[in-house]
Amino acid sequence: MNMMHVRATVNGDAVEFVCDPRETMLDVLRDRLALTGAKEGCGTGDCGACSITVDGAVVCGCLMLAAEAEGAEIGTVEGISEGGELHALQENFLKHAALQCGICTPGILVAAKALLEENPDPTDTEIRYWLAGNLCRCTGYDKIVRAVSDAAAEMRENG
Amino acid sequence: MMALDETTAREFKVVGTRPVRPDGVDKVTGRARFGADAYAPGMLHGAVLRSPHAHARIVRIDASAAEAMPEVKAIVTQADFAEGLSGENRNVLENIMAGERALYDGHAVAAVAATTAFAARDALKRIEVEYEVLPHVTDVDEAMKEDAPVVRDGAADASVPDGMHPNVVRYHENGHGDVEAGFATADLVIEERFRTEAAHQGYIEPHACLAQLGPDGKGELWCCTQGHFVAGKICASLLGIDASQLRVTASEIGGGFGGKTTVFIEPVALALSRKANRPVKIVMSRAEVFRATGPTSSASMDVRIGMKKDGTITAGEGVFRLQGGAFPGAPMEFSAMCAFAPYDLENVRCIGWDVICNRPKQAAYRAPGSPMGAFAVESVIDELCNRLGLDPIEVRLKNAAREGTRAAFGPRYPRIGLVETLEAARAHAHYSAPLEPGQGRGVSCGFWFNHAGETAVSLALAEDGTVSLSVGTPDIGGSRASMCQMAAEALGISYDKIRTTVADTATLGYNDVSHGSRVTYASGLATIKAAEDTVDKLCARAAAEWGIDRDAVVWEDGHARPAGPNAGEFEPVSLARIASRMGRTGGPIVGHFEATPEGAGVSFATHLVDAEVDPETGATKVVRYTVVQDAGKAIHPSYVEGQFQGGAAQGIGWALNEEYIYGEDGRLQNPGFLDYRIPVASDLPMIDTVIVEVPNPGHPYGVRGVGETSICPPLAAIANAVSNAAGVRLCELPMSPPRILKALDAEADG
Amino acid sequence: MDYIAPESIEDAAARAASAPGVVRILAGGTDVLVQLRSGFVEPDLVVDIKRIPGMKDVTAENGGWRIGAAVSGRELGAHSGVAGDWPGVVEALELIGSTQIQARATLVGNLCNASPAADSVPALIAAGATVSIRGPGGSREVPVAEIGTGPGRTSLERGEIITSVFLPERGAGGGDAYLRFIPRTEMDIAVVGCGVNLRIADGRIVDSRVVLGAVAPTAVEVEEAAAILNGSALEEDVLDALARASSAICRPIDDKRGTVEYRTRVAGVLARRAARTAYERARGSR
């Protein structure tokens, strides 16, 4: 087996791993780096439960080979809260009950955080289209959109 | 049970508030462990070989090439499971691993366990299966025809009248009065045929489990399930081991909606583990979830309703033909029982047919059977209102079932909340808001029974005065929050002093599955009773301390107090104080409750929808949606609203775009989220909710279930809105753009 | 399977040409990974071209734009120059998949996947785009219309790699648009797609191209469109004629995404709507 040796950073920490070239970034995060926050809901890029950031852009971890990560900065849900403080998005998801089962939540938080970094004052419609690739089967999205919108407002207020 | 007047008079402190759920932080930080998030030392990866044929005899399975792979540690077929099973256990085994015949595209035929997931997948390719392809049928109406291929002979039960095709496996009829006489007095009678396609529960988490079973018959199973006790019971039967030797732990569950009330890969992983004597993990792919787990039934229905000019319904009749895959169990009786449940009818008759097809075995999906029946009946009522120029809410109010009404399914209703939902819908700003050109409004009612089931709860005090509550019903929608609230309410302590855990099967008495909207009702009732049992013990400790009778002590605001001046003068003593001394006053204090409570309250909902149809493309946009539903009592209103909104969203998907599409070859054409089109965020509007609270006298705090009723009205409400927008009645789901355009053309051609 | 990420196009082309078995070029991977995971394609070699200099660049060239093969939808959408000149092409690429897909999906990947329903292809053909191909035999520049030959099939030779797309100079009075029909608002594959590119002078169309997607084995140009549109100011009867001509050339299939009847009908609807948008854009241009 021609295993690959890859160096990258994950949530700011340097990591090094060996993987089968067929393994996806999602496989490696979950099975080799013990970061199981990103979920595999479909394996085809249709559900967004595996959303991670790669050099700042939100992608599906299931549609990226782990070998491609050489030198990249990867971000996952585990890196969203800093120093024990929950991120405004996390706080608002809890406050608004924007999760029921919670399987889509990590992907949605990663995607929503990327949205707010790019657009600090999105409309509800912009939130909905940005998150169209993150399927949620429980909530009907109502409370998710409200939580993202309120988190954005809070973040704007707190500069 | 507490009487109703006590319930309504009660002032709640914690119940009805919206605290942060106890599992919330884990779920927003990625810490929560779902089915696929478990690993074990020495773990093997399992994979399942599935039939590419809709119907085939399995002539021969040659696994020698796979067995020769050094990475492969076990291969199983049906021969590796218990023999001599009967009834539903036999059906479940046959469904999770085919025997002599593959009965649908995706039917499991064999499974392997290997050292890596890649090796397991490679091994599947080296298993040779010789199939003799047989004729198949996937459509319910086709399957009932005389010349239809026989899916499984001898599957019919005694209810089926003579002369039916062997694919017809169960028959049901309910109702009362004389429908023909009723139709004779109507001013207008409308009869229409309706069809719905199978919809999948569509939970985002594929089935996953980690199993370990030793040659000594002792095992551990970790899986995402709505009911680990039931999963354990079925697995033990299928593996031929003792139920108590298999400890099952429920992982966090990433959605179920009824689809995780049974087992699929769990017995397979256990069988592989037993053979390899190593832990085995199986995670389904999304394609496997679609091809081989339960969608709901598809349906073909005829409904006839007669109405007087003043809106009085004189008679209603429905025939509901449901296919539920290759095994009996399509919930046609619930279509028949629920379809007319919202109405007070003198004459009503419903017939259900359960039909088998070459499709995966249906699994429960949120109020199984009810949404399809409501689609047909509520569509005909809407058409009658249109043709008679009547207001759809007024007509429903005129005919609405109330306390004392004889339900179409037999009994007379106790106190119910249908009228309240209709009145709230009529008063809602949505109902009087003007419509834009191209838009239509739809109204529908819906009904579901709600369920209770076996329940056991244990509540233990810690010495610091905090509480550990163990329940046996997996948390599928925030129930740990509502359990903490009810325990806090009953104990008189604060919400954050309680931790609720879903206990494993070795720790607690047997619990029925988290289904039938039963958890807040049944585990909630058991939690309150366990808290009361705890309070009784706390009061006894205080009484002993004070040297007075137990009866002379009352519990108020988390403190034991003397019942009155005659009981003596003692300072109230807190739960924390008693707990801190419990080791020296009689030992640990644990309250518990075990029962099959029998006071579940039925519930009703009324939905309002505005939809817009593009007449050039047939595309539909849902522009406004309001859910009004009787919750009995909303323990945590945010999660009640969430259930309302989620049910509506799933209904929107089922109504507009979701469907199982089979090719001529009997293969599922769309086993993925790309072409099985569940609603995405940009498809939906905000979903407004109104919580009606008509307390259920069978629950101490008035709780009815809320999870399922919310999916009963949407199919009809949306169909009515689309039909009113398009100016043509849509009778087939999903109302996909090609279907709407075709209906518009047909209407234009006259 | 082997994975390589060469740092020069020469190396990439040589390795792709000499490798035995199935070779797949990887840029965004949003199609390749799906095929790989499903077992639909089992490559022996994956050549990641993202580390090759220039693959992520958008550069001005002869009044037009050269877009590297690994430029993502997100990157192209943020490029005001290309988005200003060719909004139809950029929108077509941006319609593909989700935010997550947009961070990786590329024009060239969409083209090489050769799906009849590829969103960007009708828009690229309508725009008169060409691609630059590097192979063992050197380089060549080929019209986009000549790449796809059927579902999943291209005219590329073994070892050939598309390195960039060239969008010609927009010129005065130009406008383009792409519309597709999908059942949901996002995340679906086009049931029908239509790209329109036109130029106007004094309010009348002087040059036009209409290309349909998902109605035949490859994207197809509505050859009659120029004759119908040119000289007009997009009057109702002209739009009717365009819709009829568009529907008339459809040779679609019945499948899980749409029926023959539906696709044929909606092709006309989209041609009419896309033409209007392109015309409005042309009127508003410099």
Next chain:
Amino acid sequence: MVDVLLWGSLRPFADGEETVSVEAATVGEVLNGLVRAHPGLKPHIDAGVSVAVDGRIISSSLGEPVGPDSEVVLMQRLKGG
């Protein structure tokens, strides 16, 4: 005696009767009484039934009391999603 209302498709197994009178003080006795009166009902009752007593739907508990004037209706066993 308690009058038990059967659902429509059970009537052929109870000599066409809509209502069957049984001697019973509990749900369990109702079910036993039905089988005694009409053995053809046994497979249907064994397959799972609920019993509505004065509008309360009893899904499982055989010990639930039934009064002589109770309205008793046999129903299909409930399940849910």
